Amino acid sequence: MNKLPTTLSDWLAKLETMHPKAIDMGLERVAQVKDRLGIRFDCPVIIVGGTNGKGSTCAMLESILLQAGYRVGTYTSPHLLDFNERARLNGELASDEALIEQFAAVEAGRGEVSLTYFEFTTLAVMRLFAQARPDAVIFEVGLGGRLDAVNVLDADVAIVTSVDIDHTDYLGSTREEIGFEKAGIFRPGKTAICGDPIPPQSLVDHAQAIGADLWLFGRDYNYAGDKQQWNYGGRGQRRNSLGYPALRGANQLLNAAAALAALEALRNRLPVGAQEVRNGLVMVDLPGRFQVLPGRPTVILDVAHNPHAAATLAQNLNHMAFHPYTYAVFGAMQDKDISGIIAQIKDKIDHWCVTDLPLPRAATAEQIRQKLLDAGVIPEAKAGAERTIQTFSSPAAAYANALSRAGENDRIAVFGSFLTVAGVMEARRAEGLS
Structure with missing residues (x-):
């Protein structure tokens, strides 16, 4: 036995x-x-x-x-x-x-x-x-x-x-x-x-x-x-x-x-x-549902992983106070309508930090990057460009990059798969943050 x-x-x-x-x-x-x-x-x-x-x-x-x-x-x-x-x-x-x-x-x-x-x-x-x-x-x-x-x-x-x-x-x-x-x-x-x-x-x-x-x-x-x-x-x-x-x-x-x-x-x-x-x-308390974390830059965690949820996230971002730039930390499963998600929210994002996820059925960061280009999101250009796309091997790495570039009045929206949000939460927990 x-x-x-x-x-x-x-x-x-x-x-x-x-x-x-x-x-x-x-x-x-x-x-x-x-x-x-x-x-x-x-x-x-x-x-x-x-x-x-x-x-x-x-x-x-x-x-x-x-x-x-x-x-x-x-x-x-x-x-x-x-x-x-x-x-x-x-x-x-x-x-x-x-x-x-x-x-x-x-x-x-x-x-x-x-x-x-x-x-x-x-x-x-x-x-x-x-x-x-x-x-x-x-x-x-x-x-x-x-x-x-x-x-x-x-x-x-x-x-x-x-x-x-x-x-x-x-x-x-x-x-x-x-x-x-x-x-x-x-x-x-x-x-x-x-x-x-x-x-x-x-x-x-x-x-x-x-x-x-x-x-x-x-x-x-x-x-x-x-x-x-x-x-x-x-x-x-x-x-x-x-x-x-x-x-x-x-x-x-x-x-x-x-x-x-x-x-x-x-x-x-x-x-x-x-x-x-x-x-x-x-x-009531529920992590990862348009959860706005304390501190600067503003960080939003949201497990929006389909077009319907992405449209709601876009609406919620719209209702927030003005932020000069919005960074996205985004990763998703391959079976999701990634193009549909991008279509709902692309106008709200200036800089995309897209990430691989630790599951075989996840879309790669490179696949997401291609979908962003197909959707007309301006491709990466020289440093300091108004709009950028960068790829990363993990949510933690994507988040660290967004954090290093965002000004204190900017915001970072972490969304997509539960694994994207979890990866960032894990990284913050390792640093002793909530």
Whole structure:
């Protein structure tokens, strides 16, 4: 019998090579192991899917419920620096020891069933939460919805935050095809919330076909606000004089309104007071989502890795105070619409520091450079030019270069893959910075 790993890093290394495919869509294998492990929840289960805004919506729900005194399990992915970020119990990261114990249980319970890294770790976190018997659990979908491992759970409330083009190899190439995949987390007779202001018809049709209770933004719930505060209005509940969420950015009120709609739907099981909502929104924290770091030059971290998210980032950059020059530290996966991302944000960037990433499926810095040239971004010229493109072997090296050239009134936008943002966060952590 093979000896089991004893450290979290050894476990994660083992899981990366256990299944022949990194992504293997389908629920049969996961459901089989879930049943063997006896994973079930008596508390409300909230599942959050969508192209962008999933992590922010989960963070707001978690923050509000914690302020209301509930015990909450929250599962999100991917992580930025430490795997433990994926599993939070009552706001605290799961310990290495707790995760190792659950990994061993899944390994013992899976028998001959082969699981991907994501499926295995998702089951481990589900078992961790089920044993903790919390008052509510929040699960973020990994990819799509219908065939994602998280979807072996039946959601009491399912939220689809937004629908746009991403992961076309798995989900389809149109909003209608992708909308159907996202709607797969809806359940008959249960609340299904769509936060996208223009929902795909496929999502609406699927909700109706299965008899889900569909809440549409603009029809069943809405928000209104001014520069100081905002109000939420739902089917039977109003929340007035709310402060803006601590998470910055153009779409955060859409995410916050979807979170409040979910809480309205659950108000008989998880009542939450007005002050708890206010406190939760003000105290919510989520690294890497238009995160503006203290100090000069201004540094912005944003995991915008598709055109929809890049358009939002461009809008957010537009709303900031004037900065003479903007530097970009950018790296992305090869399967992303890199040209689409560039098209949305190129007018906001003066100097591009593009980077390789430590994964085989990442686009090389040279490939990104070529796409920038194809998009009409002025190529590199002599030193001191108004616009430049330079390539680097790592996010840390790209960031160091941007930092060395940026003036104190300039800004550096670090965006693209989670690995781009994580690489810069790692470099800053090594220097003792936040």
